[in-house]
Amino acid sequence: MTAAHPDPVPAGMRIGLVARILAGLTAAAAIYALLLQLDIMGQTMTLGAALWRFAGYFTLLTNLLVFLVAGHLALGHADRMGAPPVRLMATVGIALVGLVYWLALQDLWQPTGAQFVADMLLHRATPVLMVLTWLAAPHGGLEWRALAWPMGWALAYAGYALLRGAFDGWYAYWFLDPTQQGAGALALSVIVLAASFAVFAALLIALDRWLARRAAR
Numbered sequence: 348m349t350a351a352h353p354d355p356v357p358a359g360m361r362i363g364l365v366a367r368i369l370a371g372l373t374a375a376a377a378i379y380a381l382l383l384q385l386d387i388m389g390q391t392m393t394l395g396a397a398l399w400r401f402a403g404y405f406t407l408l409t410n411l412l413v414f415l416v417a418g419h420l421a422l423g424h425a426d427r428m429g430a431p432p433v434r435l436m437a438t439v440g441i442a443l444v445g446l447v448y449w450l451a452l453q454d455l456w457q458p459t460g461a462q463f464v465a466d467m468l469l470h471r472a473t474p475v476l477m478v479l480t481w482l483a484a485p486h487g488g489l490e491w492r493a494l495a496w497p498m499g500w501a502l503a504y505a506g507y508a509l510l511r512g513a514f515d516g517w518y519a520y521w522f523l524d525p526t527q528q529g530a531g532a533l534a535l536s537v538i539v540l541a542a543s544f545a546v547f548a549a550l551l552i553a554l555d556r557w558l559a560r561r562a563a564r
Contacts, residue, residue: 362423366483370420373476377414380468381407387462403511403519405504406448409440410469412500413477420484431488431555432496438481439497439548445474481551487559489552494545501544505537 362370384407388397401407416437419429427433448470458466508523518524522536 362420362425362429362484366480366485367421367423369476369480369483370417373417373473373480374414374421376468376472376476377410377417380465380473381410381414383461384465384469387465399515400517403508403517405440405508405519406444406469408504409437409444409500410473412437413441413473417477417480420480425485432493434481434484435489435493435548435551435555436496436500438477439544439551440500441474441477443543443547445470482558486555486562489555491549491552493552494548497544497548498541501540502537505540 385397385401388401392400415428416433419427420434425431453470505523508519509525512518512524518526521527522540523533525533528536
């Protein structure tokens with residue numbers, strides 16, 4: 348007889364079928380939208396320029412993160428990119444992308460054709476699908492220190508956006524553009540950004556812990 352190998356993933360943290368299906372749909376929507384958006388951008392600039400501009404948008408980088416996380420979950424992996432803190436980071440990021448777009452940006456332009464499809468997927472479909480995936484996935488794996496993950500994602504992007512903007516003079520968002528506001532206003536923008544991620548993450552951590560207690564009854 349051979350000794351049984353211990354299961355590296357506790358039974359309560361395994362990714363169920365519903366979560367895996369939702370994760371698969373999320374990953375498919377995200378990667379299709381990203382490739383479509385890159386193709387649209389490539390129609391007006393070189394591939395290199397399109398990739399550089401593509402990598403400047405928080406929406407696109409967060410959708411890429413969602414693709415990686417959801418793809419990992421769809422394969423049934425609850426570790427590494429599918430681990431609870433990483434799931435939280437992706438869910439908070441994409442949910443705020445959708446919320447901000449819905450509240451403040453959707454009326455500022457009226458895309459048509461392929462851009463409309465990409466817009467709907469990037470700002471509406473993937474946020475909803477990722478939140479549903481997060482809800483369907485196992486709960487109880489989040490500690491309060493997991494707040495650092497989504498806050499880190501927001502702050503890392505802010506630093507990255509400022510550095511690349513200083514290099515080429517282009518900023519994807521006005522609230523991270525030092526040419527449109529003073530140092531104090533810029534610092535306030537970064538603080539508000541991090542605080543928004545912290546508040547939303549705290550709500551999801553509290554919900555995660557409540558769902559875990561409810562499932563244990």
